[in-house]
Amino acid sequence: MNNIALIVGASGIIGSNLAQELLAHNWPTYGLARSPRPDIAGLHPVAADLLDPASLQNALAGLAPTHVFITSWMRQDTEAENIRVNSLMVRNLLDALAPQKSVQHVALVTGLKHYLGPFEAYVSGGTPPPTPLREEQPRLPLDNFYYAQEDEVYIAAARDGFTWSIHRPHTIIGKAVGNLMNLGTTLAVYASICKETGRPFRWPGSEAQWNGLSDVTDARIIAQQLRWAATAETARDQAFNIVNGDIFRWSWLWPRLAAWFGVEALGFDGTIHPLEAELSQDAAVWREIAERHQLQEPALDRLASPWHTDLDLGRPIEVMTDMANSRKRGFLAYQSTEDSFFDLFEQLRTDRLIP
Numbered sequence: 001m002n003n004i005a006l007i008v009g010a011s012g013i014i015g016s017n018l019a020q021e022l023l024a025h026n027w028p029t030y031g032l033a034r035s036p037r038p039d040i041a042g043l044h045p046v047a048a049d050l051l052d053p054a055s056l057q058n059a060l061a062g063l064a065p066t067h068v069f070i071t072s073w074m075r076q077d078t079e080a081e082n083i084r085v086n087s088l089m090v091r092n093l094l095d096a097l098a099p100q101k102s103v104q105h106v107a108l109v110t111g112l113k114h115y116l117g118p119f120e121a122y123v124s125g126g127t128p129p130p131t132p133l134r135e136e137q138p139r140l141p142l143d144n145f146y147y148a149q150e151d152e153v154y155i156a157a158a159r160d161g162f163t164w165s166i167h168r169p170h171t172i173i174g175k176a177v178g179n180l181m182n183l184g185t186t187l188a189v190y191a192s193i194c195k196e197t198g199r200p201f202r203w204p205g206s207e208a209q210w211n212g213l214s215d216v217t218d219a220r221i222i223a224q225q226l227r228w229a230a231t232a233e234t235a236r237d238q239a240f241n242i243v244n245g246d247i248f249r250w251s252w253l254w255p256r257l258a259a260w261f262g263v264e265a266l267g268f269d270g271t272i273h274p275l276e277a278e279l280s281q282d283a284a285v286w287r288e289i290a291e292r293h294q295l296q297e298p299a300l301d302r303l304a305s306p307w308h309t310d311l312d313l314g315r316p317i318e319v320m321t322d323m324a325n326s327r328k329r330g331f332l333a334y335q336s337t338e339d340s341f342f343d344l345f346e347q348l349r350t351d352r353l354i355p
Helices: 013-024 053-060 079-100 145-160 183-197 207-211 219-231 250-261 283-293 306-313 324-329 337-350
Strands: 005-008 029-033 044-047 067-070 105-109 163-169 238-242
Touching: 005 013, 013 029, 013 219, 044 053, 053 079, 067 079, 067 219, 079 145, 105 145, 105 219, 145 163, 163 219, 183 250, 183 283, 183 306, 183 337, 207 250, 219 238, 219 324, 238 324, 250 337
Parallel strands: 005 029, 005 067, 029 044, 067 105, 105 163, 163 238
Antiparallel strands: none
16 A cells, blocks of 8 residues: 555644554554654654745655645634634645645545634524534635635645545544643543532533534544545545534533543533633642642643633534435444543543543
């Protein structure tokens, strides 16, 4: 097999799981990041700044990847800046790779904001999109950096002759430290603080999310879909939703998460209780917990991303996705959501990131 992978964002939740998936199937794999971590055996680190074309050209000189996986983005203060910065990252990368003429396929990971709009849009009300969300739904008449990233891929694909796939996960459940969007670990840290301090594990979100149907994406299952779409003839030039394959209500799942930690679960009480406020005074508490239990990461903000968890759990609508496009084309993997959380919690405990 002559497939050679380049993962952009190999230190993140999706990128690190994808690296392990590809390496397990004997793909030579390079991981590009500004500061690559040497913690995945067999992954070849590539240090480069996606906003610096010279940095990219130097770092990629001599590499001839056949498959490129873009799993990274940079959060900015406005959507206009999100568009400018994140589209430039994709453009710089693909421009730097073009002279090699080695790229056969590019996969871009975006997400459900494709259907919901930018963060500010779906929390401000308006007409909610129909659920389940389907790939055939048209773009919204809103500025959206996901659209700008896609367009850069389409332009380069027409120029350089590679195929592409777009992957739209829901909330990612998986291990990563220092990640901007990390609901599973955020809830694990919150539950651990509740356990240590005697506080109840209180639902932080909206009534719509508490009672509505939802789904999530295990980092391992999107890694499987990315590998499948990279080589499957039926997957060429397609956009795919990717979730675990089951649906749930948080009103069902929340008490189960609480029971795993041995804490009291409190459900929706008529008021949203944002985690960002709940955890705002807990940096010193977490540092003390980490010291007492000899944990690996004493900085609360390196593990928890309450702002993003609040956006997910505070949505005024239920959100679930349809997976018919990839199912019809041959991707049939399934993952239990309850197991996604419990597997993550076990890994965090084994790795001494929670007590």
